[in-house]
Amino acid sequence: MYSDDALMAEPSRQFCKNSSDYNVCNWFVTDEDSAYCMSCSLNHTIPNLLRPERRRWWKSLEHAKRRLIYSLLSLGLPLKGKKEDPLGMAFSFIEDKRSNPQVFEDHVNTGHFDGHITVNIAEADQVTLEKARAFSGELYRTLLGHLRHESGHYYFSKLINTDEKLAQFRELFGDESKDYDQALKDYYANKGKTAKDPAMVSHYAQSHPWEDWAEVWSHYLHMVDTLDTAAAFDQQLGAGHLDDIEETLQKWSQLTIMLNSLNRSMGLEDAYPFVLSDQAFTKLRFVHGLIYPS
Ligand SMILES: [Zn+2]
Ligand SMILES: [Zn+2]
Structure with missing residues (x-):
């Protein structure tokens, strides 16, 4: 933006x-x-x-x-x-x-x-x-990040509203019907002992499928908003919301490298301290498909 x-x-x-x-x-x-x-x-x-x-x-x-x-x-x-x-x-x-x-x-x-x-x-x-x-x-913790994440919980039920979409969700994120409170207790009890699952966008995402979803959702919003800002400044790596998702993901990979490099030039921490796996990209495609059904 x-x-x-x-x-x-x-x-x-x-x-x-x-x-x-x-x-x-x-x-x-x-x-x-x-x-x-x-x-x-x-x-x-x-x-x-x-x-x-x-x-x-x-x-x-x-x-x-x-x-x-x-x-x-x-x-x-x-x-x-x-x-x-x-x-x-x-x-x-x-x-x-x-x-x-x-x-x-x-x-x-x-x-x-x-x-x-x-x-x-x-x-x-x-x-x-x-x-x-x-x-x-957490390397990235901001007010905007919190709000984007929580809005993901809000849109879960709004967007995953058919059996077909729920089945697709479970295939990618796992079974969200498992005990949420227990899953979070287990996560925090073992947090220091577990490595980050490469399929996840963040360590916290592995606590429960709902949290994985909310984390991916927030990354989708980070992506489209930042690419939109770059487009507003006529940057080649910018993209509008309706642009092709594959092109969007590619531009995001390139833009985040540039963003982090710019921050390092100023002696600042990386703006986007994440490396997204193929599984994470697949989840971002899923979010895009729910917002823009073909
Ligand atoms: Zn106002
Ligand atoms: Zn959450």
Whole structure:
């Protein structure tokens, strides 16, 4: 995505209330019955704004969320809020006692349930994020990455909605009906002792087929959004969403090498610290086929 200016239309339109009130949004209102833009209208819980740093964290969270929403809309994916659909999308940005002893919750996990995506707002704090990255051993950990991953859980049931698609899913990702809580317990108990399965895009993907799916989904969004940005800058390696998937995958392989090399030139960590296997490419093709059925 080049910039989230894409959803900013003619200047006569009304800015989102979160722009004028808190300077955390730059989109226009598209629903005349709402004071909020499409992205902000999906909010269920926002941070305590009496604390200035929480407002800064919220701004980072909203910025990442708009990027996610832009991608979902660009891909033509169904996107409804809870007002329209009880299983629609909603966002809660919450903290727990680890970052604020005065709040009720002991432990808030970033996660998804029936369209409701929760993010622990401490992830918007750079120090906390770096500690979590080191603790988890994840080379790539960002707010946008979290949101893309959780949106994958949301779209699982929306896109894999026939027996045929479920059978295709199971062939690639495994049997998602296996006990999820137990699988995660087992994963964390053995995490340090297991090598990454080359069929997976990340180590965490091997915890359960649903997590494998959500990880692949997030990589699909990393890919199409970054290629879209490159195309907006007239780069040869750029690609539009509807371009041929084989060409898209090829360009992504080349572009990520360039991206990482540029970062190294600046003394930064790799922007895309992943090497995708043939199995991972097959899974990305599967996601593409669900979004753009032939
Ligand atoms: Zn807004
Ligand atoms: Zn997940």
